[in-house]
Amino acid sequence: MLIRPVADDFRVIAFYLGRIFLVVAGAGLLPLTWAAIAREWHPVGSFLVMIGLFAILGVAGIRFAPSESTLNWSHGMVVVAFTWLIVPVIGAVPLLLSGHFGRPLDALFDAVSGLTTTGLSLLSDVDHLASSLNFWRHLLQFLGGQGIILAALSIFAGTGGITLYFGEARDERILPSVTSTARFIWAVSVVHLLFGVTALGLVGWLVLGFDIDRAVFHGLMTFFAGFDTGGFSPQSTSIGYYHSAIFEGVTSVLMVAGAMSFGLHYSLWRGPRRAVFANLETRTILSTFGFTMVLTLLGLAATGVFASVAGLTRHGFFQILSAHTGTGFSTVSSVELAQWGGLGFGGMALAMALGGMGSSTAGGVKSLRIGLTIKTVVNQIRQVLLPEHAVVGTAYRQSGRKHLTPNLTQSVMTISLLYVALYLLGAGIGLAYGIPLQEALFESVSASANVGLSVGVTDPSMPILLELVYMLQMWAGRLEFVAVFSLLGFLYAWALGK
C-alpha cells in the first residue's frame, strides 16, 4: 500500500532544506561583497534580494518546521531533489535582474546550467557582464560541482547526512564519517584552488600580459569552471580567448583533477599510488579517452581543418579532454564545432556521453559504469564460450578487490540505460523542431551529461519546450536519477497514497 506522507515528513524535509538554504544565503554574501568592492552598484540590490529570499526560506524551514524526526532515505532524496530545484530558481534572481536575459526562463536556464556544472548558456553579451555577476555564475558552478549538500554537510553535522550525501550522486564514502569526507573534499578543492588560481593568474599576468587584477580574475573564473567541470567563461570566446597553449595546459590539469573521483584524489594524496592504476575506473577512463581522442583526431585529420600536426593535436586534445571530463571549454567557435562532422564530431559526442569518474564533479554515464558494463558483457561471452560448468571470475579492482554481483550489474545497467534514454529524449524533441539529427543529438548529450559544449542549438531564440527539456536533462543527469525518481515517488504518494 502506498503511504501518504504526513505532516512530520514535510517538517523534516523543510527543516533540512532550511539549513541548506541558510548555507547558500551565506555563499551569496561573497558576490555581494565582490560587487561592493568592485563598486558595481546595480547588482548589489539583486544579490540582496537573493540572499533575503534564501535567508527567509531557510529561517522559515528551521523555525516553523522544527523537527526531532530522523531523516530517512526517502526524506534525504526529496531534500536533495528539492534543493537542486529551488536553489537555481532563487539563484537566478541576480541573473534575471542584470538585464542580460530576454525572458525569466532563460535566467533560470543559466542558473540550472551553472549549478549542474553544465555550462550551456543563454546569457546575452557576457563580454559586458558585471564581474560580480560573472563571479556568481562561476561560484554556482563551484557550489554545484562540490555539491551544495556537501557544503552544508561540511558546516553542520547530524543525522541523515549519509542519505543527503548519497542523494547528491556520490557513491563512495572516503573517510569513516560523512562530515569528515565532506571536509576532505573541500580540502582537496581548496588546494586545487590555490594552485589553479596562482598558476593561471601568473600565466595571465606574466605570459599573456594582462593587468594583475584581471589576470587573477580570469584565473579564478577559469578555476571554478575548470575544476568543477562547469565550462562557463568570463569571455564569449571561452578558452580560445587566451590564445595560449600554456593557459590551456594549466586548464587541462584542472579539468582532469575535476573529473577524477575524490576517492582517487585520496589515494593519490595518502594511499599507495600504484593501486590507483589498478582501479577498473582509472583503466576504463584512460582507455575511453584514448579511443575517443584517436577517433576525433582521425576525423579532424580527414577533414583537413588543421594544416599542422601541432594544431591538430593541440586543439583536438583540448576539445576531447573538455568533452570527456564534461567541462565544456572550447578553443574553437560553436559554428566551427558544428562543421567538424564525421568521426571528429562522433568522437566528441561519444566522449561527452561517457563522462568522467564517479563521485567527481563530472557528468555522463561515468567510467566505473562503463567499465562494469564492459566487464559484464565480456563475462557473458566467456560464459558462453567456456564449458557449461566453468566459473567465470567476477572480481575487479576499485579501491580494493570487489565482486560484480547481480544487484550491482542491474544497478549499473539501469542507470546507464536511463542516461541513453535521456540523451535520446532531448535529441527527439530537437528533431521534432527541425534541428538536424547530428546537432540535436550533440546538444542533447551535452545537456544530459552536464558538458556544455554547443553547436549553436542553445540560443535565446530556442523553443521554450526544448529549453525546458534541456533543463530537465541537466537536473536529472546531475543527480543521476535516483533523487529525481524519489521526488516523483514522494509526490505520487502524497497525491494518491492512503
Next chain:
Amino acid sequence: MMRTLNATVMATAFLLVPVSAFAAEEVSVLELVETAAELAGEEVAVKGELVGDYGFRDDGWMWTQLNGDAYVHEPIREGGLPGGGNTGIGVRMPIDLGEGLDPPGGYRRRGPVVLLSGTWKYHDPERQGESYLEVESLVVIEPGRTLPEKADWMAVTIGVLLIGAAAITWLFRPGE
C-alpha cells in the same frame, strides 16, 4: 554640440585611414566566424568593438578581442535588448599600434569601435592552429566611453526588507 564633435572625430578618423584599410575587403565579424575557412589568408577589414583585455606580450604583439554584434551600438546598459551571445574574434597587433587605445569594453564600458585591417589567419600553423586576425592597420571610429550605471534601489529595499524579516523571524520564534 556633442553630435558635431562626434561627426568631426569620425570624419577625421576616416581621412586618416591608411590606403591598405580600404584595399582590403570589408567583412563583418559574423562573416569571418561563419566563413572562417573560406577567408583563410585573405586581407580583410573588420569593424567592431575591442573588448575584454589588452594583453601586451613580450614578443611584441598585443592580443585582444573584436566584437561585431548588436551590443556595439546598443549596449544593454544603455537600454539595448538582450538578443543572444556575442560574436567575436581574437585579434593581434603590434604593440605600438595598440598603445594609447581607450580601455577595452566590459561592464560599464563600451570599448573603442575600430576598423581593423589585416590578414585572417585561420588555424595558423605558426600559432599551433589558432585562428585570429593579424592587424596591420587600425582606425578608431568611435572612442571608448563609460556606460551609465544606477543602483537598483527597489531591489536594495526589497532585499533589505527580506533579510530584516529573516533576522526577526530567527530572533523571535512564534509563540515565544
